[in-house]
Amino acid sequence: MTDQDISVENVNDNNDKTHFGFKQVAKDQKANMVAEVFHSVAAKYDVMNDLMSLGIHRIWKRYTIDCSGVRAGQKVLDLAGGTGDLAAKFSRIVGEKGQVTLADINHSMLMVGKEKLTNMGILGNLNYVQANAEALPFPDNHFDLVTIAFGLRNVTEKSNALASIFRVLKPGGRLLVLEFSKPTNEMLSKVYDAYSFHLLPKMGELVANDAESYKYLAESIRMHPDQETLEDMMKEVGFEQTSYKNLTGGIVALHRGFKF
Template identity: 80%
Template sequence: MTTESVNAPTQPENNDTTDFGFKQVNKAEKVSMVADVFHSVAAKYDVMNDLMSMGIHRLWKRYTIDCSGVKSGQRVLDLAGGTGDLAAKFSRIVGPKGQVVLADINHSMLKVGKEKLTNMGIIGNIDYVQANAESLPFPDNHFDLITIAFGLRNVTDKSAALASMFRVLKPGGRLLVLEFSKPTSEALSKVYDTYSFHILPRMGQLVANDAESYRYLAESIRMHPDQETLKSMMQDVGFEQTTYDNLTGGIVALHRGFKF
């Protein structure tokens, strides 16, 4: 595969279609297609995260926790929370008077997350909700903090999801979006492409017996809005003081926005 072949294609898109990796699919089909990917990878998700990032994902998540400003007694929504890495930390911070909701659209991921956190002894102040980010089943002005880590790129209508997050966030609350983004240097971008499209699928095949899901994950990263575009999307739905930090040369970015 040449370097040029990993660039996102410039296919025409109409109102009925959306991206699924580099493919254009009917919007109504994307949710089930993404679900199939995460049903497939759920059991090996944590192992693959460590292997794929060489453990660096733990530092990205720790930085997100450090930027959260969350306090004892507050309500936190960990959206697309998967296997619960962030939810586990937030549960300890908010304490028995606080609440953490681990929400994910995929029941396989939610099941793995619940089992993992229960085995860690995290019970009492955490709830598990299967939910679509585009239409969150929570009251207005409910959460002090919302995080979504490595999940927004899989959402069909990202603007609708951001608007839904804005609605359920309290005035004074903040949103943190941790997501793969665009490397800031051309040299790093080339190395990253080689890794993503040659090594990552092979790793997925060896560890999870699923090369295609990890090829999709690599493609979905390339189709995700870049740093400035995502910042503008957050501002368009009402978030203020919106900023982002590039992590690991822009391979990942942490976006922050507040509701006032």
């Protein structure tokens, strides 16, 4: 893939402050800082996902696909799709007459995803777009389904991203947000904190030679809105029949919303 193969969206230029993990940074700096994190971890991203979750992330993603309701011939946007786990499955489901767009703001992640999916033999109905979730470069009412898995928490203005997703969905289309969330059990929450802030950076250092990026990832999870807050944010931009399902005790939640 060359730079000419990918359309690129500009990042937010608002000079107000936002969080980058537990730090406060200028909003116009955050997207580039997040990009550096994922550029650093892209090559080891899939390996680390399996290690960090003990493989459970595959079950979370399988559940997301099962809840998608996607059918042959439909158009799917896998936003912040990274290395393409969801896009690969959707490509098979929608078939030759359907289309799957794998979009990510990070060029390195997109390149890893394209190489992996090409090696899997997935070619005809899958295209790749480098794009900012806050300003999606797609027509109105275009997709039957949009998914964003473990990506929304890294977006600077989450409400802008949700509104942009709402715009590109067809009437009757649905959004699925799979994201780390807030554990529902206090004991589980304590164990999860100990794992996230002590073991996770050490694993990142040993496997990806990058403890700081995984420290940021742990912090970004804690700064992400809880289940009820995210559901309210979806409603505010127009989604209806919103709901969420806690997975693994609320460590992860799958949010659903429809455009009518």
